[in-house]
Amino acid sequence: MLKPISATAAAATAAALVLVAPGPASAATSTFADKAGDIGPGVDLRSVKVVNGKQNLRVVTTHRNLVPGFRSQAGGRVFLDTDPDDKGPEYVLVGGYFDGTDYALIEVDGWSDRDGDRVECSYASLLDYEAETVRSRFAQDCFDDDGTDVRVEVRVSGAKKSGGTAVDWLGKPRTFSAPIPRG
Ligand SMILES: [Ca+2]
Ligand SMILES: [Ca+2]
Ligand SMILES: [Ca+2]
Numbered sequence: 001m002l003k004p005i006s007a008t009a010a011a012a013t014a015a016a017l018v019l020v021a022p023g024p025a026s027a028a029t030s031t032f033a034d035k036a037g038d039i040g041p042g043v044d045l046r047s048v049k050v051v052n053g054k055q056n057l058r059v060v061t062t063h064r065n066l067v068p069g070f071r072s073q074a075g076g077r078v079f080l081d082t083d084p085d086d087k088g089p090e091y092v093l094v095g096g097y098f099d100g101t102d103y104a105l106i107e108v109d110g111w112s113d114r115d116g117d118r119v120e121c122s123y124a125s126l127l128d129y130e131a132e133t134v135r136s137r138f139a140q141d142c143f144d145d146d147g148t149d150v151r152v153e154v155r156v157s158g159a160k161k162s163g164g165t166a167v168d169w170l171g172k173p174r175t176f177s178a179p180i181p182r183g
Helices: 007-020
Strands: 028-033 045-052 056-063 075-081 091-096 103-107 123-128 133-139 151-159 165-169
Touching (some): 045 151, 091 123, 091 133
Antiparallel strands (some): 028 045, 056 133, 075 091, 075 151
């Protein structure tokens, strides 16, 4: 479990960091909100936070009622646009959002590409049921267009109680966020 640090400790650490590291501004961070309750609990997407850092790109999605049980059948796709001149995403992180599931970073050519290859590079995705988050980190050298802005789109899905699959996109389906400049 991730333990929150106290506000005073955080403030002291921040002050110390400012004293020892007055370097350039670090990673660009953007957070995008999604409507609550546009699909049932289990996977409902609430927000997507993107930190486009020098070494790593981090994406944290927050959900409503993220649960370990397989009955949720929850999972998601984090689409990454690293080349705005080429329509659609260049990469997608595909993963399951319950215990025992795996994930993979795939290089794709647009929204409907189902034949992409796995990218061999350093990345990881972590489910946190307590915080209801999925935290993913990608080394920047995972991406061919190293050093560029990135745009994201997220699609999550899960089992409906009544049967069938519920789908929740970040905002309008197949539309990217504003670009997040690399820090
Ligand atoms: Ca939602
Ligand atoms: Ca693109
Ligand atoms: Ca939505």
